Every structure is written in C-alpha cells, then in structure tokens.
Amino acid sequence: SSELTQDPAVSVALGQTVRITCQGDSLRSYYASWYQQKPGQAPVLVIYGKNNRPSGIPDRFSGSSSGNTASLTITGAQAEDEADYYCNSRDSSGNQVVFGGGTKLTVL
Amino acid sequence: QVQLQESGPGLVKPSQTLSLTCTVSGGSISSGSYYWSWIRQPAGKGLEWIGRIYTSGSTNYNPSLKSRVTISVDTSKNQFSLKLSSVTAADTAVYYCAQVGANDAFDIWGQGTMVTVSS
Numbered sequence: 001s002s003e004l005t006q007d008p009a010v011s012v013a014l015g016q017t018v019r020i021t022c023q024g025d026s027l028r029s030y031y032a033s034w035y036q037q038k039p040g041q042a043p044v045l046v047i048y049g050k051n052n053r054p055s056g057i058p059d060r061f062s063g064s065s066s067g068n069t070a071s072l073t074i075t076g077a078q079a080e081d082e083a084d085y086y087c088n089s090r091d092s093s094g095n096q097v098v099f100g101g102g103t104k105l106t107v108l
Numbered sequence: 109q110v111q112l113q114e115s116g117p118g119l120v121k122p123s124q125t126l127s128l129t130c131t132v133s134g135g136s137i138s139s140g141s142y143y144w145s146w147i148r149q150p151a152g153k154g155l156e157w158i159g160r161i162y163t164s165g166s167t168n169y170n171p172s173l174k175s176r177v178t179i180s181v182d183t184s185k186n187q188f189s190l191k192l193s194s195v196t197a198a199d200t201a202v203y204y205c206a207q208v209g210a211n212d213a214f215d216i217w218g219q220g221t222m223v224t225v226s227s
Binding site: 054 | 171204213
C-alpha cells in the first residue's frame with residue numbers, strides 16, 4: 001500500500017479549474033512532485049518543489065501544499081490534460097521514495 | 109539534452125533473474141546533481157519505485173523488493189543497471205529508468221521497456 005493517497009478519479013469541465021490532491025504524513029516534511037501520464041507513454045514531470053514547472057509545462061499547472069496534503073491545480077483545463085496524474089515524495093523515514101496510487105483526470 | 113534508454117530481454121522465465129540496463133546520453137551520469145532510479149508499472153496499475161543509486165554507488169531499495177533487487181552503475185559506459193532475482197508473473201510490468209534531480213523530482217524518464225515473466 002502507498003503512503004501517499006490520491007483520489008482514483010476526478011473530472012472537470014473543459015476550461016474549468018480542477019485540483020488533484022495527494023495526502024501523506026511525509027508531506028509535512030517533504031515536497032511532492034507531480035507527473036502526467038498519457039496512455040502508452042512514460043510519465044512527464046509537471047510540478048516539483050514548492051511550485052516549480054519544468055521547461056515546456058504550461059503555466060495552467062501549479063502546485064501547493066498545506067499540512068499533509070499536496071495539491072496539483074490545473075486552471076482552465078484543456079482536452080489534452082486528460083491523463084493519469086501521480087504524486088511522489090519520500091516516505092515517512094525519508095529514506096525511500098513513494099508514489100501515490102494515481103488519479104485519472106477526465107475532461108468533460 | 110539528456111535522454112535515457114532502457115534495454116534488456118522482454119521475456120524472462122519464472123525463478124530467473126531480470127536484467128535491464130539504462131543508457132544515459134547527452135550528459136554525464138557522474139553529474140553530482142542527480143541520482144538514478146528504476147520504476148515499474150504493471151499493466152493498468154500505478155507506478156512502483158524499485159530503487160535508486162548515486163554515482164558514489166550508494167543505493168536505496170523499496171523494502172518490498174529489497175531482498176531481490178540490485179542496482180549498479182558503470183560510469184565508464186554512462187549506464188546503470190537493474191537486476192531482479194527470482195521473478196514471478198507478478199514482476200511482469202513496464203520498467204522505466206529515470207534521472208532524479210532537486211526535491212527528488214524524476215525529471216527525465218526513459219521510454220520504458222515491457223518485461224513479461226512467463227515460461
């Protein structure tokens with residue numbers, strides 16, 4: 001079982017804002033990173049650290065954190081944002097890496 | 109820019125050892141800014157971290173796989189490798205290698221390689 005918990009599925013209307021969350025005790029001490037994965041493709045890093053976007057990631061993607069919960073927000077969701085989203089961080093010991101179970105985002 | 113490419117057998121028999129190599133191109137695996145990791149994903153399921161290696165040779169493994177996993181690095185070839193012993197059908201998955209940078213962000217991934225465990 002993962003030490004990071006994500007909702008299995010979330011949906012959003014085209015152009016609206018959606019928040020995908022990741023919960024875990026280790027998030028009180030460590031930042032989460034977020035990955036987008038489309039079918040048949042490798043994951044792509046979209047947010048890391050406090051709220052950093054790698055080059056090429058649209059600015060509609062943003063990250064935040066409060067207590068034991070990290071969030072990925074997509075402001076003005078596009079059809080191409082439909083994908084699985086995974087968070088990751090360290091575990092409670094700080095010595096291992098863990099991934100959340102993933103959230104399937106549907107853009108309606 | 110840095111690219112990663114996994115290679116190795118796509119079919120492994122039960123009880124044997126799965127061996128994969130990740131070749132790093134466009135940059136040096138010895139860069140002190142990064143470490144290197146393996147991740148796997150069974151069909152239709154989520155990502156599972158397998159382990160990581162620093163270019164110093166220091167490693168950390170997923171506790172659930174630790175007894176069967178070995179990750180090594182060959183800086184002369186700009187490669188790092190995964191060995192998973194005593195495989196079963198449950199080890200069938202797409203295996204990814206990745207570069208890991210600041211804040212443990214997996215910033216560059218290989219395309220993944222499918223490994224099937226079957227007789």
